[in-house]
Amino acid sequence: MARRKTDVEGGDTAPPSFEDALAGLEAIVEAMEHEHLTLEELVAHYEKGSTYLTRCESILQSARGRIELITLRNQNEIALDADAKSAESPGLPTPDDSPDDPDDDDNDIRLF
Numbered sequence: 001m002a003r004r005k006t007d008v009e010g011g012d013t014a015p016p017s018f019e020d021a022l023a024g025l026e027a028i029v030e031a032m033e034h035e036h037l038t039l040e041e042l043v044a045h046y047e048k049g050s051t052y053l054t055r056c057e058s059i060l061q062s063a064r065g066r067i068e069l070i071t072l073r074n075q076n077e078i079a080l081d082a083d084a085k086s087a088e089s090p091g092l093p094t095p096d097d098s099p100d101d102p103d104d105d106d107n108d109i110r111l112f
Contacts, residue, residue, distance in 0.1 A: 015055055016052070016055060017059075018055075018056060018059040018060070021052045021055040021056050021059070022052070022056055024048070024049075024052045025049055025052040025053060025056065028045045028046075028048060028049040028052070029049065031045060032045050032046070032049075
């Protein structure tokens with residue numbers, strides 16, 4: 001049976017999720033701060049951490065863009081609703097409106 005390549009082996013795997021990339025970045029920082037590593041190991045950790053950081057920033061930028069689109073869409077819907085409501089009531093009297101003065105003859109309909 002063929003063995004699937006892992007990320008360590010440089011295979012083509014799906015990019016990590018935000019949570020996985022962040023956890024990997026935190027683990028690298030922890031190792032670099034508390035373990036006694038050779039210069040080569042430090043450089044390798046730094047390189048991998050840079051990859052994780054780029055992935056996290058990319059995901060965050062994408063999420064920010066999606067949130068901005070949702071916000072704009074909601075603002076447009078609110079504006080359209082407000083425009084529709086103002087178009088429904090243009091300020092003309094409706095049949096339900098009663099005159100201010102019931103004895104006012106100017107509001108009566110006259111045939112002659």
